[in-house]
Amino acid sequence: MIDPELARQTVRLATERGATDAECTLAEGQEFSAQVRMRELETLKDAGSRRAGLRVLVGKRVGSAHTSDLSSDGVRQMVDSALAIAAISTEDPYAGLPDTTDLGSLAGDLQLYSDDILGIDTPARIQAALDTEEAALSWDPRITNSEGASFSAYSGQRVFANSRGFLGSYRTSSCSLSATPVARQGDAMERDFWYSSARSHSKLDSPAAVGRRAAERTVRRLGARKVPTQKVPVIFDSVTARSLIGNIFEAVEGDSIYRKASILAEKLGQRVASENVTVIDDGGLPGLFGTSPFDDEGVPSRRTVVIDRGVLQSYLLNSYTARKLGMRTTGNAARGITGNAGVGHGNFFLQKGERSPEEIVRGIRQGLYVTELIGHGVNVVTGDYSRGAAGLWIENGEFAYPVSEITIAANLQQMLLDVEAAGSDLEFRGSVASPTLLIREMTVSGQ
Amino acid sequence: MPLSDSFFGQKFGITEHDLESYLSEALSAGGEYADLYFEYLATSQLSIDESIVKSAVQGVSLGIGVRVISGERTGYAYSDDLSPEKIRKAARVAACIANGPSKVEKTGFEETRRRDLYPIVTAPSETSLAERVELVKRADHAARAADKRVFQVQASYIDSLREVLVATSDGVLSTDRQPLARLGVSVLARDTEGSGDHVAQRGYSGGGGRVALDFFETEKTPEHFAREAVRQAIVQLQALPAPAGEMAVVLGPGWPGVLLHEAVGHGLEADFNRKKVSAFSGLIGQQVASPLCTVIDDGTIRNRRGSLNVDDEGATTQENVLIEKGVLRGYLFDKLSSRLLRSKTTGSGRRESYQHIPMPRMTNTFMLAGDSDPEDIIRSTSRGLYCANFGGGQVDITSGNFVFNASESYLIEDGHITRPVRGAMLTGNGPEALKHVSMVGHDLKLDEGMGMCGKEGQSVPVGVGIPTIKIDRMTVGGTAA
Numbered sequence: 001m002i003d004p005e006l007a008r009q010t011v012r013l014a015t016e017r018g019a020t021d022a023e024c025t026l027a028e029g030q031e032f033s034a035q036v037r038m039r040e041l042e043t044l045k046d047a048g049s050r051r052a053g054l055r056v057l058v059g060k061r062v063g064s065a066h067t068s069d070l071s072s073d074g075v076r077q078m079v080d081s082a083l084a085i086a087a088i089s090t091e092d093p094y095a096g097l098p099d100t101t102d103l104g105s106l107a108g109d110l111q112l113y114s115d116d117i118l119g120i121d122t123p124a125r126i127q128a129a130l131d132t133e134e135a136a137l138s139w140d141p142r143i144t145n146s147e148g149a150s151f152s153a154y155s156g157q158r159v160f161a162n163s164r165g166f167l168g169s170y171r172t173s174s175c176s177l178s179a180t181p182v183a184r185q186g187d188a189m190e191r192d193f194w195y196s197s198a199r200s201h202s203k204l205d206s207p208a209a210v211g212r213r214a215a216e217r218t219v220r221r222l223g224a225r226k227v228p229t230q231k232v233p234v235i236f237d238s239v240t241a242r243s244l245i246g247n248i249f250e251a252v253e254g255d256s257i258y259r260k261a262s263i264l265a266e267k268l269g270q271r272v273a274s275e276n277v278t279v280i281d282d283g284g285l286p287g288l289f290g291t292s293p294f295d296d297e298g299v300p301s302r303r304t305v306v307i308d309r310g311v312l313q314s315y316l317l318n319s320y321t322a323r324k325l326g327m328r329t330t331g332n333a334a335r336g337i338t339g340n341a342g343v344g345h346g347n348f349f350l351q352k353g354e355r356s357p358e359e360i361v362r363g364i365r366q367g368l369y370v371t372e373l374i375g376h377g378v379n380v381v382t383g384d385y386s387r388g389a390a391g392l393w394i395e396n397g398e399f400a401y402p403v404s405e406i407t408i409a410a411n412l413q414q415m416l417l418d419v420e421a422a423g424s425d426l427e428f429r430g431s432v433a434s435p436t437l438l439i440r441e442m443t444v445s446g447q
Numbered sequence: 448m449p450l451s452d453s454f455f456g457q458k459f460g461i462t463e464h465d466l467e468s469y470l471s472e473a474l475s476a477g478g479e480y481a482d483l484y485f486e487y488l489a490t491s492q493l494s495i496d497e498s499i500v501k502s503a504v505q506g507v508s509l510g511i512g513v514r515v516i517s518g519e520r521t522g523y524a525y526s527d528d529l530s531p532e533k534i535r536k537a538a539r540v541a542a543c544i545a546n547g548p549s550k551v552e553k554t555g556f557e558e559t560r561r562r563d564l565y566p567i568v569t570a571p572s573e574t575s576l577a578e579r580v581e582l583v584k585r586a587d588h589a590a591r592a593a594d595k596r597v598f599q600v601q602a603s604y605i606d607s608l609r610e611v612l613v614a615t616s617d618g619v620l621s622t623d624r625q626p627l628a629r630l631g632v633s634v635l636a637r638d639t640e641g642s643g644d645h646v647a648q649r650g651y652s653g654g655g656g657r658v659a660l661d662f663f664e665t666e667k668t669p670e671h672f673a674r675e676a677v678r679q680a681i682v683q684l685q686a687l688p689a690p691a692g693e694m695a696v697v698l699g700p701g702w703p704g705v706l707l708h709e710a711v712g713h714g715l716e717a718d719f720n721r722k723k724v725s726a727f728s729g730l731i732g733q734q735v736a737s738p739l740c741t742v743i744d745d746g747t748i749r750n751r752r753g754s755l756n757v758d759d760e761g762a763t764t765q766e767n768v769l770i771e772k773g774v775l776r777g778y779l780f781d782k783l784s785s786r787l788l789r790s791k792t793t794g795s796g797r798r799e800s801y802q803h804i805p806m807p808r809m810t811n812t813f814m815l816a817g818d819s820d821p822e823d824i825i826r827s828t829s830r831g832l833y834c835a836n837f838g839g840g841q842v843d844i845t846s847g848n849f850v851f852n853a854s855e856s857y858l859i860e861d862g863h864i865t866r867p868v869r870g871a872m873l874t875g876n877g878p879e880a881l882k883h884v885s886m887v888g889h890d891l892k893l894d895e896g897m898g899m900c901g902k903e904g905q906s907v908p909v910g911v912g913i914p915t916i917k918i919d920r921m922t923v924g925g926t927a928a
Binding site for chain 2: 037040041042043044045046047049050051053062063064065066067068069077081082084085088089090091092095122145147182188189190191221224226229259260261338339340372374375376377379381382384386387388390404405406407408409410411443445446447
């Protein structure tokens, strides 16, 4: 554990040495992972590290530094380094800290830390990984190989202090199980994976469930074909839909808004999506991965409705982008350990709809059900959207055969307006979540 | 260089005796092999944004990683504290992977042959921050002056100096000092005249290598990158939606070599092949590309971003032939894979930092030049896509399917490059795609030096290169069906 006082002392040292304002972040983390492959232990990793970061303001000039040396010498060097940088930077009229009235921390237990993970000893952790892989390997005779399975655990602490009197600290923990089986049919091989992760061991899915789901996802890819190039309805499963929700985040975060580098810039109050789209950011939901008592500038986390039934209601802002836009911070500051804060999200999700994923599939005469997306082909400045995809072809409301080596393309603005259904299957498996989504039409490019 | 003269000898007083004692602690539970990776990394990063130097960061990171190998098993631990007690503790944790009597290892080290692929004239620490600020200010000025449609400019300069010491239980001792620098310029441009909605377009350019600041004053100036970023954004202002479907694709020279990185390189990393999970597993000696294709991974090119004097396991880097005239020749090995597959290491063991376990990775991957005139290649294409620049790519090494997105591309109509088209994703299958290469130009070019490769959560700098090539058939993922 790090003594939070070190953050306060560092801030004090910075102001004594000439900073008009200062922010200090301390972070400590312990990581553990056990990887198994083909029923044998392959890798064990067990270690921890600590870091300190400092950002200073000298008037309207900013400087930042970080170090892994938390000794008093190390901290002093970091302070001097940050001040030296402030001296060569340019005055930025918008530089500053959040207003003191905006500072604070959510009260109550957010269930971010659980010590039940510590209670699982190394042999049991290895066994959990072995059981997960075994469940995958034994599920189907076509699963002939494996890239392995793993159990990993993490615990950490984050401390933040600033020169306006804020001092906060919280601990987090997490653990996860994953498996990546490989299936073979003739000369063709396919792999896929599945995982479960939670802040408490008690919330983790069982090894059998994770392994079986990984195997099912892998086997159903066998015999994949390419399809002719055409325009069809496209269903994103709840896994791939998450990346689409991530694209919405990029388009509403304050940095791209004030730069006018987003399809959603200057669109507050306007219809930007179909009625089926309600997008919320909530950093206060207990026990989830996007939850924290305060953001990385010391502003309390909160719930913000970003898109309400298709109408853009709010951007997500830190104090800097808020000042740039003449608005107020939404408690969405995010940064690693130092530097000017960027904008991040809490639990960022699209609200679930009425129909089950199965019902949505049944309603499609011919279309694509996407289970994997690869590549980085989304441009939120223009809305151009083109990504590599794999999935299942739908004919007359049923899965007909797997498809791969194709791309799907459209314009993101049109895709949001074309969301015809959101499924009832919203599940928080990370800090971004989405139910199954149906898009009216996209270009599928294949043969 | 004797250890006592090296960075870790000088600054932390580490001796050969210390290294031997840490290694024997690591092998105290019977592992077959152990290594120590000491790393000190000093970085600085600054950027200009709206003509203001808003952000600059300096930082230092120090640590040691201890690895123990026992059969196919690896134990790993690290510490950010170089005190003997903490290093011993990490060694004991890593040792737990093995289960047997303590191994007595040979004593004494042999130092890896010294090379100097990136001589450092002026270390970053001796360069003033003000000089770095000047670089980004010049980039900002040049971009704004280049075209009045430019309305946002961000330029950043990042440099680092990494001091590394590797000591292994089989007697390898190596030290290296690795500089890395990159200047990048990103712009947004918009048409201001005429009617209609004025969609903004982004342009990006950047480069560098294992170089110091003077490189950007003499070889590749901030103005060079700024003008290139603006050119790309302006081209995009006129771009039409990209076509969709299978067609001939011509790749321009340089950065489009990322195709090789995705389509071939990852699939040839020995860890995937040891596990037989790569689409290239078992294909050594077979035709996997057209006879026009010879693909090399070379970690020894002076000052290149992907180059290393020694890899992160202390092995000397080398030139590795991956594909020769279309025939698959070899994989990229790290120490673990070479032990298990009884092959020689190819100097391809790399890791992101002391917190990471090494694995086989690429360095600088490129295709050798052919005989064709690049203009003849375009002329021979009746309908297709010419890709001058790419963003990133990704591959599923098991099925072999890969994608990469063209950030600057043009239609080819009747043997001529005609209109620019908007970003399109290209997709193909690794062992198949290069079989359709029908022409290879004589204009091999390496990229400008901005590549970053991610694998299993670890990022390392890499280079790519390619001459102009024609692929007869590839799927282009636009919207204009």
